[in-house]
Amino acid sequence: QADWKKIGHVPRKFSDDVWKRFKSACNHYFDQYHKNKNAVSEEDQLIITAKKDFLENLKTAEINTKEGVLEAVNSWKSLGYLPRSVRHLEGKFNKQIDRLISTLSIDKNEIEMLRFKNNVDSFATNNDVRKLDGEQIYFHESSPTIENRIVKKTARNTVNQIEHASYSNFTTIIQELKAAGNTIIGIEITDKSINIQDFEFENHQKIVLLLGSERNGIENIQLVDHTVAIPMFGRNSSMNVIHSLAITLYEVTNQIKTIKNTEINSEYK
Numbered sequence: 001q002a003d004w005k006k007i008g009h010v011p012r013k014f015s016d017d018v019w020k021r022f023k024s025a026c027n028h029y030f031d032q033y034h035k036n037k038n039a040v041s042e043e044d045q046l047i048i049t050a051k052k053d054f055l056e057n058l059k060t061a062e063i064n065t066k067e068g069v070l071e072a073v074n075s076w077k078s079l080g081y082l083p084r085s086v087r088h089l090e091g092k093f094n095k096q097i098d099r100l101i102s103t104l105s106i107d108k109n110e111i112e113m114l115r116f117k118n119n120v121d122s123f124a125t126n127n128d129v130r131k132l133d134g135e136q137i138y139f140h141e142s143s144p145t146i147e148n149r150i151v152k153k154t155a156r157n158t159v160n161q162i163e164h165a166s167y168s169n170f171t172t173i174i175q176e177l178k179a180a181g182n183t184i185i186g187i188e189i190t191d192k193s194i195n196i197q198d199f200e201f202e203n204h205q206k207i208v209l210l211l212g213s214e215r216n217g218i219e220n221i222q223l224v225d226h227t228v229a230i231p232m233f234g235r236n237s238s239m240n241v242i243h244s245l246a247i248t249l250y251e252v253t254n255q256i257k258t259i260k261n262t263e264i265n266s267e268y269k
Helices: 002-007 012-038 040-060 065-078 090-103 108-125 127-134 149-160 170-179 242-266
Strands: 137-142 163-165 183-187 206-211 227-230
Touching: 040 065, 040 090, 065 090, 090 170, 163 170, 170 183, 206 242
Parallel strands: 137 163, 183 206, 183 227
Antiparallel strands: none
């Protein structure tokens, strides 16, 4: 299609006929492309069948140990990769693993880490880099869940589009995120906070935006790498958490967009 635009114009009396032939060729190509992309090979079908059978057996399984849960996860992975068209089976498997984990008689922090590990392993197994490197929201266990009526009404369908997880131990989750190469940025007013417009978000490849409670702020503020503050005028020195996040996300995306536009303009100079 790019080459087509470079060829140049044809006389008007031929243009309609040539365009229709070109459009027909493009439609044929994309029809075949999507057909081949969505086709499931015999090998893939064997994997799908095996994982469906494994999932059905897991629904009625009684696994009472951490080792048993880990063995189930490893068995699931050993069956092979699922084609993208049936990747929803991974979600069903994770729900069953969550069910089994919740019945274990182990420490809550250990339960949380088991869930976290299973989520990361499932992304890596499917080579789903977008989910590993993309957006994810972490809620404290005391926060309302996505099953809450008000949360559902407010979030609408976004709960199915953005990865989310809960945590119980603040120190543990921060250490895990740092180990994954993230820079932890707290949205908080401290004596070391940088004006949000002066902070260079684009210098950090992977970031975590951390928000505390409206009453007490961020616990263990010393664990964060940087803190940024949103300048406010008037007597009030606090802001609604969701408003703080919205303003920060706008500033982050605005900086990234500005950098990309600068690079594009430089290429065409």
